Amino acid sequence: MNEYSQIDRVLQRYHYDSKALVNILQEVQETCKGRYISEATAEYVAERLDVTKSNVYEVVTFFAALREHPVGEVLIQLCNSTVCKVKKNIEVKNALEEALGIQMGETTKDKKFTLQYTTCFGACDVSPAVRVNKVVYGNLDRETTLALIAKLRREHCE
Amino acid sequence: MNRIQQLITANFDRYDGKDIEAYIRLGGFTAIKKAVEQGSDYVIDELKLAGIKGRGGAAYPTWKKWDAGRRRVAEQKFVICNADEGEPGTFKDREILKKDPYKVIEGMMISAYIFGAKKGFVYIREEYWDIQKTFKKAIEKANEAGYLGEGILGTDFDFTLEVFSGAGAYVCGEGSSLIESMEGHAGRPRIKSPRIGEKGYLGYPTLVNNVETLAGVTRILEMGASEYARYGTEKSKGTKVISVSGNVNRPGVYEVPFGVSLREIVYDVAGGVENDRPVKFLQLGGISGPLVPGSALDTKYAYETLDEKGFTVGSGSVVVVDDNNRIIDYLVSVSDFFYHESCGKCTPCREGKRQLTRLLKKFVDGTARLEDVNAIEKVANTMKHASFCGLGQTAPTAILSALKYFMPELWQLVEEGVHENVAEGEWK
Numbered sequence: 111m112n113e114y115s116q117i118d119r120v121l122q123r124y125h126y127d128s129k130a131l132v133n134i135l136q137e138v139q140e141t142c143k144g145r146y147i148s149e150a151t152a153e154y155v156a157e158r159l160d161v162t163k164s165n166v167y168e169v170v171t172f173f174a175a176l177r178e179h180p181v182g183e184v185l186i187q188l189c190n191s192t193v194c195k196v197k198k199n200i201e202v203k204n205a206l207e208e209a210l211g212i213q214m215g216e217t218t219k220d221k222k223f224t225l226q227y228t229t230c231f232g233a234c235d236v237s238p239a240v241r242v243n244k245v246v247y248g249n250l251d252r253e254t255t256l257a258l259i260a261k262l263r264r265e266h267c268e
Numbered sequence: 269m270n271r272i273q274q275l276i277t278a279n280f281d282r283y284d285g286k287d288i289e290a291y292i293r294l295g296g297f298t299a300i301k302k303a304v305e306q307g308s309d310y311v312i313d314e315l316k317l318a319g320i321k322g323r324g325g326a327a328y329p330t331w332k333k334w335d336a337g338r339r340r341v342a343e344q345k346f347v348i349c350n351a352d353e354g355e356p357g358t359f360k361d362r363e364i365l366k367k368d369p370y371k372v373i374e375g376m377m378i379s380a381y382i383f384g385a386k387k388g389f390v391y392i393r394e395e396y397w398d399i400q401k402t403f404k405k406a407i408e409k410a411n412e413a414g415y416l417g418e419g420i421l422g423t424d425f426d427f428t429l430e431v432f433s434g435a436g437a438y439v440c441g442e443g444s445s446l447i448e449s450m451e452g453h454a455g456r457p458r459i460k461s462p463r464i465g466e467k468g469y470l471g472y473p474t475l476v477n478n479v480e481t482l483a484g485v486t487r488i489l490e491m492g493a494s495e496y497a498r499y500g501t502e503k504s505k506g507t508k509v510i511s512v513s514g515n516v517n518r519p520g521v522y523e524v525p526f527g528v529s530l531r532e533i534v535y536d537v538a539g540g541v542e543n544d545r546p547v548k549f550l551q552l553g554g555i556s557g558p559l560v561p562g563s564a565l566d567t568k569y570a571y572e573t574l575d576e577k578g579f580t581v582g583s584g585s586v587v588v589v590d591d592n593n594r595i596i597d598y599l600v601s602v603s604d605f606f607y608h609e610s611c612g613k614c615t616p617c618r619e620g621k622r623q624l625t626r627l628l629k630k631f632v633d634g635t636a637r638l639e640d641v642n643a644i645e646k647v648a649n650t651m652k653h654a655s656f657c658g659l660g661q662t663a664p665t666a667i668l669s670a671l672k673y674f675m676p677e678l679w680q681l682v683e684e685g686v687h688e689n690v691a692e693g694e695w696k
């Protein structure tokens with residue numbers, strides 16, 4: 111029930127206003143285990159806001175910031191748009207996969223790290239760049255990427 | 269001519285974005301005062317004299333949009349600041365929002381006053397969550413100081429402001445999709461007519477403006493349009509805030525007067541190309557913009573000179589690419605982006621992006637034939653002319669300009685049948 115009371119708190123803050131659905135779901139997602147909108151959560155939100163389940167599903171599947179599947183504790187998103195490609199994001203990709211032992215799109219067995227590609231998040235002045243749980247790290251190369259993973263391991267795995 | 273100017277960005281690094289007192293000391297809120305004292309005809313005349321055009325990409329004269337909008341009578345009206353900034357290579361709004369939020373807020377106040385709106389929204393992309401926080405604080409302070417709320421500046425002007433967060437969809441930068449998402453739906457574009465200026469948010473007239481446009485309006489009223497119009501060229505007055513990135517030594521946000529050359533932007537403003545390599549091409553105006561070959565670097569950065577050659581100011585981004593990069597890899601990455609971002613509502617865009625991606629990958633894996641070049645051109649032109657919204661219409665722009673300027677390099681791939689693979693992006 112704990113999770114639902116957290117959801118209720120978000121809904122209350124938005125006065126159960128269904129127009130704010132996109133923002134409500136973003137905040138709800140942050141309170142959920144695995145930081146995604148599960149079917150049960152989607153149904154609960156739909157019911158409380160008095161909108162159709164399909165409306166909620168559609169919004170969740172449409173927006174990249176809303177997830178249908180759980181992610182690890184540390185979500186690492188590597189920009190794969192034009193500028194980051196030109197600035198050799200491939201080196202960063204290789205370093206990330208090597209250091210974590212997983213491929214892009216995967217989560218480590220211990221559910222600590224998820225690797226994903228993403229589109230440009232407006233940090234092209236520091237390309238190639240990643241977002242780690244929304245915080246941007248830029249000007250990366252092989253060395254700095256490995257150092258970043260080492261730092262994240264210290265923060266999250268010890 | 270000075271290659272860097274600071275008109276719209278005059279307050280950058282001169283105050284902490286949350287400090288409203290400091291903003292006032294720098295001349296803040298004198299523009300809205302002028303607007304209220306001199307009236308809306310005065311504002312429209314000033315914007316006309318300054319020649320400012322929408323900085324979100326479409327370059328429609330701001331005075332025309334505002335003049336038509338203020339005449340519409342309705343029970344309620346809304347203004348929205350478009351801070352969704354989703355064009356790859358573009359990050360100038362980010363700096364304006366971060367370094368001078370009050371100039372944008374003041375611009376929204378002016379737009380609301382002219383348009384007759386009592387309520388406004390700043391639609392900020394999710395990726396700029398830290399800026400959303402700063403903005404909420406800035407709005408709070410403006411409320412406390414009486415610049416937002418009821419009876420602003422001792423008049424009967426009421427205006428409140430709220431932040432809405434985007435959720436990672438490029439197409440939501442398009443006005444009607446943005447509004448769809450603000451009403452609790454997936455952000456797919458609405459059928460035009462009525463336009464959002466007539467029936468927008470909740471069915472009421474809605475005026476949407478880009479961040480830089482609003483900051484520019486504030487600055488123009490502050491300094492006077494005739495002074496602002498002294499900068500730039502005859503047909504492109506004033507300055508433009510640009511985002512420069514890619515293979516340059518000093519990527520960043522700069523404000524330049526219209527009329528500087530592309531060469532000056534690359535070499536003088538952004539410090540030249542990394543390792544002194546030659547410029548192969550630029551992409552102007554975001555990922556939806558054309559590629560400009562290195563041979564065109566002496567073109568002046570102004571609406572008229574760029575338009576003449578089929579180039580564009582667009583979102584004001586300048587991506588610099590050196591001769592170490594293959595044209596095909598760049599095109600694949602452009603096409604991957606649109607593959608990911610098309611909303612799927614209309615057939616030309618939904619099917620076209622699929623075809624383009626498939627065709628381009630043949631060039632990468634060395635299976636492309638002569639007829640594939642023709643097929644690309646055909647699909648690209650269909651998308652350009654038959655797509656429902658700006659996303660599909662501009663998705664093939666880069667490809668079409670590559671066919672124009674880089675045909676020999678693409679031919680070579682057909683002839684050699686290169687066997688190489690670029691890393692494929694897996695998207696959501």
Ligand SMILES: Cc1cc2nc3c(=O)[nH]c(=O)nc-3n(C[C@H](O)[C@H](O)[C@H](O)COP(=O)(O)O)c2cc1C
Nearest residue numbers: 322323324350352353354441442443477478481658
């Ligand atoms: C697919 C698409 C994405 C867009 N993205 C943005 C954006 O991120 N920011 C923006 O200001 N305008 C964007 N626009 C342009 C807006 O539709 C609109 O023209 C603009 O916000 C109007 O403001 P302006 O007149 O001040 O430029 C986009 C348009 C399309 C078709």
Ligand code: SF4
Nearest residue numbers: 612613614617657660
């Ligand atoms: S052009 Fe593309 S993004 Fe626009 S409505 Fe059609 S499918 Fe959607």
Ligand code: FES
Nearest residue numbers: 189194230233234
């Ligand atoms: S292209 Fe990677 S952050 Fe913009």
